[in-house]
Amino acid sequence: MQDHSIETPTTRNAKNTFEVIEKAAIKLFYKRGYHGTTVKDITAEAGVAAGTFYLYFPSKIALYKHILSNFSHNIRKHIAEQVRSKDTRIEKERAGIKAFIYYAQKNPEMYNIIWESLYIDRALFKDYYESFAVRYVNGLEAAKQNGEMRPLDSEVVSFILMGITNFIGLKVVFDLGENNTDVDHIVDVIMEVIKHGLFK
Amino acid sequence: MQDHSIETPTTRNAKNTFEVIEKAAIKLFYKRGYHGTTVKDITAEAGVAAGTFYLYFPSKIALYKHILSNFSHNIRKHIAEQVRSKDTRIEKERAGIKAFIYYAQKNPEMYNIIWESLYIDRALFKDYYESFAVRYVNGLEAAKQNGEMRPLDSEVVSFILMGITNFIGLKVVFDLGENNTDVDHIVDVIMEVIKHGLFK
DNA sequence: TCATAAACTGAATAGATATTCACATTATAG
């Protein structure tokens, strides 16, 4: 039987070790994926013995879930903060999209780790995107009510918007090496499409 | 040293075994993912001995690449067939989006298997989406030339459109159990957004 | 029919790798 709880460290030393292991895991999960990373790899990267891992995490999967949960929480919080101050739906949309893309560019690990949940525990993945969609739907319904948005099916629209930001985020992460990716320009193009459509 | 070639079977019997193994693998890769599926699982599902696997495929990864390559080829071909007969960009777009979503609904394995390539061999994934994007960009550039499309950055637009169809496809696959998903209605919503945007 | 090639078998191999545990070191409270 697995204990899935994570021991909260108390002393300064322990807290440090906890974080060192976590950072090492994030780095390796990003580079080589969950299955491509062994517990030995993680502890070696962290500079601790293999056994130390199990003082902090009951299992490899528990560590993964912990990291996933943190990323998932952080990205939502970050977007919410950027959106809150905006008044119109269109401004909220721009702020949210921009926040997501910048965050993905600054935290490319997040991206990989969240998507990989589909192949580690499908329920985690489904939860993540469906709860994301629910929040979106609420905002869109409000915009429909007050006449800002056209009367379109909000659930479909929420997946359209998530699809746009996620794939653009993917592109930005892929292009990380090369550039000079102009995120503001990308956001402008997205907003043009959302505002006026694609065609003449 | 691994031989990555796949033996093309000659006799009718062998052809059958080849396909039985392939089908078993597709089913299991979809259900449990690549790493969650063992060669033993595949051969058991196929009803053959473990050793038989290696008469047809030099390794588990070679089988995966073979399946991925087939799916990738089939989805493109299917979309191209549906798009070919259309004249305007807007009609091509509707036909392509519709074809993709219906195909995803009918072949939910495709979906999982293509995306999982990101965690099996990142180069495969990148190739798949970037070559998809290149084709898209060509079509969009032509539409810009003849004035059908507004003068937007085609590369960004191609990722926007791929993002929309992929996430909607994801939703449709997730909702498989429940229903009665009305794909035509979903396509209508997408086309509305693409034609006129989201806002009043 | 029979010799040979093609298919097939499944136990054995070889290498991983998540997790445990008996012991060692370090920090801390009284």
Add this chain to the structure above:
DNA sequence: CTATAATGTGAATATCTATTCAGTTTATGA
């Protein structure tokens, strides 16, 4: 200062799994 708890160690364990191979069965062409 010292007893005790908190941290840390790394070799050993137990299990899993891709791949091989020596031998068997089945199909085919002459």
